[in-house]
Amino acid sequence: MRIIDGGITAAKGFFATGAHIGIKKIKKDLSLLYSEKSAVVAGMFTQNIVKAAPVVRNEKIVKSGKKVKGLVTISGNANACTGKQGILDNQKMADIYAEMLQVNSDEVLTAATGIIGKEMPMDIIENGIRKISPQLKEDRQSAKDAAGGIITTDTFLKEVAVELELGGKTVTIGAMAKGSGMIHPNMATVLAFLATDAVISQELLQKALHDAVEITYNMISVDGAVSTNDMVLFFANGAAENEPFTEDSEDYKKLKDAVLYINQKLAIQVIHDGEGASKLIVAAVTGAKTKQDARKLAKAVINDNLVKTAMYGEDANWGRILAAMGGSGGFFEPETVEIAFQNEKGYLLLMENGQPIRFDESKALEILAERDIIIHISLHNGTDEAIAWGCDLGHEYIRINGEYRLRT
Amino acid sequence: MRIIDGGITAAKGFFATGAHIGIKKIKKDLSLLYSEKSAVVAGMFTQNIVKAAPVVRNEKIVKSGKKVKGLVTISGNANACTGKQGILDNQKMADIYAEMLQVNSDEVLTAATGIIGKEMPMDIIENGIRKISPQLKEDRQSAKDAAGGIITTDTFLKEVAVELELGGKTVTIGAMAKGSGMIHPNMATVLAFLATDAVISQELLQKALHDAVEITYNMISVDGAVSTNDMVLFFANGAAENEPFTEDSEDYKKLKDAVLYINQKLAIQVIHDGEGASKLIVAAVTGAKTKQDARKLAKAVINDNLVKTAMYGEDANWGRILAAMGGSGGFFEPETVEIAFQNEKGYLLLMENGQPIRFDESKALEILAERDIIIHISLHNGTDEAIAWGCDLGHEYIRINGEYRLRT
Numbered sequence: 073m074r075i076i077d078g079g080i081t082a083a084k085g086f087f088a089t090g091a092h093i094g095i096k097k098i099k100k101d102l103s104l105l106y107s108e109k110s111a112v113v114a115g116m117f118t119q120n121i122v123k124a125a126p127v128v129r130n131e132k133i134v135k136s137g138k139k140v141k142g143l144v145t146i147s148g149n150a151n152a153c154t155g156k157q158g159i160l161d162n163q164k165m166a167d168i169y170a171e172m173l174q175v176n177s178d179e180v181l182t183a184a185t186g187i188i189g190k191e192m193p194m195d196i197i198e199n200g201i202r203k204i205s206p207q208l209k210e211d212r213q214s215a216k217d218a219a220g221g222i223i224t225t226d227t228f229l230k231e232v233a234v235e236l237e238l239g240g241k242t243v244t245i246g247a248m249a250k251g252s253g254m255i256h257p258n259m260a261t262v263l264a265f266l267a268t269d270a271v272i273s274q275e276l277l278q279k280a281l282h283d284a285v286e287i288t289y290n291m292i293s294v295d296g297a298v299s300t301n302d303m304v305l306f307f308a309n310g311a312a313e314n315e316p317f318t319e320d321s322e323d324y325k326k327l328k329d330a331v332l333y334i335n336q337k338l339a340i341q342v343i344h345d346g347e348g349a350s351k352l353i354v355a356a357v358t359g360a361k362t363k364q365d366a367r368k369l370a371k372a373v374i375n376d377n378l379v380k381t382a383m384y385g386e387d388a389n390w391g392r393i394l395a396a397m398g399g400s401g402g403f404f405e406p407e408t409v410e411i412a413f414q415n416e417k418g419y420l421l422l423m424e425n426g427q428p429i430r431f432d433e434s435k436a437l438e439i440l441a442e443r444d445i446i447i448h449i450s451l452h453n454g455t456d457e458a459i460a461w462g463c464d465l466g467h468e469y470i471r472i473n474g475e476y477r478l479r480t
Numbered sequence: 481m482r483i484i485d486g487g488i489t490a491a492k493g494f495f496a497t498g499a500h501i502g503i504k505k506i507k508k509d510l511s512l513l514y515s516e517k518s519a520v521v522a523g524m525f526t527q528n529i530v531k532a533a534p535v536v537r538n539e540k541i542v543k544s545g546k547k548v549k550g551l552v553t554i555s556g557n558a559n560a561c562t563g564k565q566g567i568l569d570n571q572k573m574a575d576i577y578a579e580m581l582q583v584n585s586d587e588v589l590t591a592a593t594g595i596i597g598k599e600m601p602m603d604i605i606e607n608g609i610r611k612i613s614p615q616l617k618e619d620r621q622s623a624k625d626a627a628g629g630i631i632t633t634d635t636f637l638k639e640v641a642v643e644l645e646l647g648g649k650t651v652t653i654g655a656m657a658k659g660s661g662m663i664h665p666n667m668a669t670v671l672a673f674l675a676t677d678a679v680i681s682q683e684l685l686q687k688a689l690h691d692a693v694e695i696t697y698n699m700i701s702v703d704g705a706v707s708t709n710d711m712v713l714f715f716a717n718g719a720a721e722n723e724p725f726t727e728d729s730e731d732y733k734k735l736k737d738a739v740l741y742i743n744q745k746l747a748i749q750v751i752h753d754g755e756g757a758s759k760l761i762v763a764a765v766t767g768a769k770t771k772q773d774a775r776k777l778a779k780a781v782i783n784d785n786l787v788k789t790a791m792y793g794e795d796a797n798w799g800r801i802l803a804a805m806g807g808s809g810g811f812f813e814p815e816t817v818e819i820a821f822q823n824e825k826g827y828l829l830l831m832e833n834g835q836p837i838r839f840d841e842s843k844a845l846e847i848l849a850e851r852d853i854i855i856h857i858s859l860h861n862g863t864d865e866a867i868a869w870g871c872d873l874g875h876e877y878i879r880i881n882g883e884y885r886l887r888t
Contacts (some may be wrong), residue, residue, distance in 0.1 A: 091630045104662045119807075120803060120806035121805070121806040121807075121811075121812065121814060122802050122805065122806030122814050123806075124801055142806070150799075152799060152803070153798075153802050153803075153814075153831070153836060154836060155834060155835035155836060156835070182615070185797070187797075188797070188799025188800065188802070188803060189797075189798060189799030189802070189831075189836050190799075191836075222837075299803065300799075300802075300806060301802045355482060377785070377877075377881070378881055380880055381877070381881035381882050382881065382882070383883030384878065384882050385881070387595075387882070389596070390561075390596030390597060391558075391560060391561045391595070391596025391598075391708075392596060392870055394530050394596070394597070395528060395530055395561075395596060395708045395710075397529070397530065398528035398529040398530030398531075398708060399527075399528045403529075404529065406529060406530050408560075417511065423561070423597075425613050427563035427564070428561060428562060428563060428597050428599075447672075465878065466878055466882070467875055467878050469785075469789070469878075470792065470873065470874055470875050470877075470878060471875075473785070473786055473789035473790065473793070473794030474789050474790070474792050474874070
């Protein structure tokens with residue numbers, strides 16, 4: 073696998089573009105994707121009971137197994153909690169883009185992100201799609217424009233692309249994602265879109281995506297809030313013309329690793345760009361009795377407001393880590409817990425055999441002053457492990473979220 | 481039932497005091513309670529796996545059904561995550577106070593609140609208890625001193641007292657509590673202590689306390705963090721000499737109502753004084769399919785960081801309320817939801833039959849500018865209901881928690 077410079081158009085036969093059409097004040101708010109060849113598509117969707125209109129519609133199309141050719145995403149309006157009108161507006165958005173691509177409506181997926189509960193500005197959206205569709209291109213800049221069109225409070229574009237050899241053919245996967253608040257995915261995520269030219273069955277594509285999402289997007293959190301709009305879509309149009317492969321093949325293993333790499337990279341980018349985040353906090357739990365315990369504990373630590381504010385304040389308040397674990401519902405024995413901080417500045421043990429250790433405060437401060445901090449938690453209760461990624465909680469989060477709707 | 485001016489010494493035969501002994505820099509950090517007559521005691525304790533030393537010891541004594549005579553509480557050090565030394569130190573704290581009261585060690589309960597994972601300053605504690613114990617008194621000021629000795633980041637004392645007639649005798653209940661962060665009780669709370677002179681069996685005392693805690697402390701949250709030190713203790717020394725009563729008597733009903741009143745009053749005081757809180761947010765869910773659904777939904781709303789920051793920003797972002805409900809695991813049908821804001825400035829419907837309503841933004845702003853806001857959520861899925869109390873999330877929470885350990 074080789075990491076290459078590229079985004080959503082990196083794989084053969086994918087065209088994209090993005091632009092500002094007037095939903096938001098200044099920033100790009102429309103993103104279009106088009107596959108020349110019909111593509112199989114896999115998807116993971118939010119488990120929030122309240123699903124935005126695009127989530128409901130896409131889930132149906134993905135489950136039907138039908139091939140698709142396009143994706144239209146708007147940012148600035150989530151089309152969530154918009155009732156029946158929202159469903160009609162979402163369908164109309166698909167219809168217009170399908171008309172421009174000269175394909176069937178159900179060959180077009182939709183996505184939206186932004187303010188919840190606000191009516192869609194359909195005139196702006198219709199005019200925007202009609203005006204921007206002719207600009208679809210395969211080049212690097214168009215991928216960047218498309219990545220720009222899906223973001224909201226993000227401060228940088230999130231793109232990854234890799235190449236790998238499958239059965240002698242070069243296969244490419246390109247991807248883009250958006251954060252950066254309301255991030256606490258549950259069987260899904262933020263918006264993330266992957267596009268590959270690999271020949272692959274929808275079933276295997278779905279499996280590769282599902283397995284990667286479980287240990288990437290589903291293990292990150294910015295603020296513990298499960299979004300109404302989260303989804304990851306993975307398109308495969310077969311333009312690379314590799315030989316088809318099965319689940320137990322070496323080719324599938326290679327593709328699976330590449331998909332995991334991409335999703336992990338995007339997930340960490342989302343956390344690095346978490347709303348108001350100044351630090352990336354990684355909770356690495358080892359020695360858990362079960363996988364589920366390890367996941368619960370790791371997620372509880374990165375979700376705890378007191379741990380997050382302590383990290384923001386660069387305060388080695390490890391007691392809050394233990395307390396967060398204790399309240400998580402995940403099993404562990406406090407008597408055998410080991411907790412340490414680590415990053416490039418060093419490794420510092422804070423607790424061993426459930427007993428606090430007198431540590432060097434200046435060393436702790438040195439480690440915590442860095443942007444990336446790993447919290448190692450060794451339970452000695454078994455052999456299962458999990459990693460979760462989160463961020464600190466500081467003034468910037470309050471500023472961004474205290475008046476989001478009025479400001480946007 | 482009559483509300484009277486008083487605190488933990490309001491009931492006959494209870495003595496208290498509080499002072500600064502040097503655990504904290506300036507504020508009071510020791511609180512002592514003494515009952516002349518042996519008292520039955522009921523208790524509710526945190527469900528965090530990681531329990532502070534006093535929680536473990538008290539739970540054992542309360543479950544044994546033994547009568548007790550004293551309670552010593554320190555603030556500034558939680559004696560949590562302190563390993564074996566913490567257990568020894570806690571026992572020693574009980575021993576010293578028992579010696580001063582000339583009672584057995586297991587007639588003395590202990591409590592602690594403050595920094596987690598810090599060794600107890602036993603010299604200061606020993607000298608402090610020996611010096612302050614002789615000051616135990618029944619008067620109003622001593623109750624205030626005791627209430628002052630249990631608080632940490634609280635900005636005001638939390639006290640309540642009531643009188644009621646049971647079988648022709650006047651019975652009094654006095655109480656005190658502390659907040660104000662790490663508040664997300666689970667079958668317990670914050671520290672809260674109640675003392676009554678009623679004659680009552682330990683079994684009934686436990687039942688009255690349990691039932692009240694379930695719908696008061698267990699329905700409040702400041703920051704979603706489950707404390708290692710939460711407990712509510714309820715002492716009854718029988719000094720009022722009322723006739724004993726059974727669970728189906730009118731007297732028990734009266735007492736139960738009084739206990740509920742006291743706990744609700746204290747719980748709301750805790751939220752009003754939530755760390756950095758500027759607003760009290762009440763989520764009132766009606767029409768739920770089950771009690772459990774109603775509780776889950778109400779708690780999810782007051783716990784959601786995005787709802788909390790919106791309330792801080794006085795932004796009528798009701799979509800975040802619906803999204804928080806959807807991610808909670810509680811059942812409801814989005815199609816029948818009704819959401820409204822209410823307080824003394826009026827009532828404002830935001831969503832009906834799952835459809836957004838165009839509302840008057842200036843009216844919303846007027847309501848949200850107030851300190852207390854009720855969020856009414858009518859589900860139309862059944863007849864169960866629940867109320868949860870929370871607060872907003874603003875800059876002050878970050879300031880307080882970003883450097884708590886280094887500052888204290």
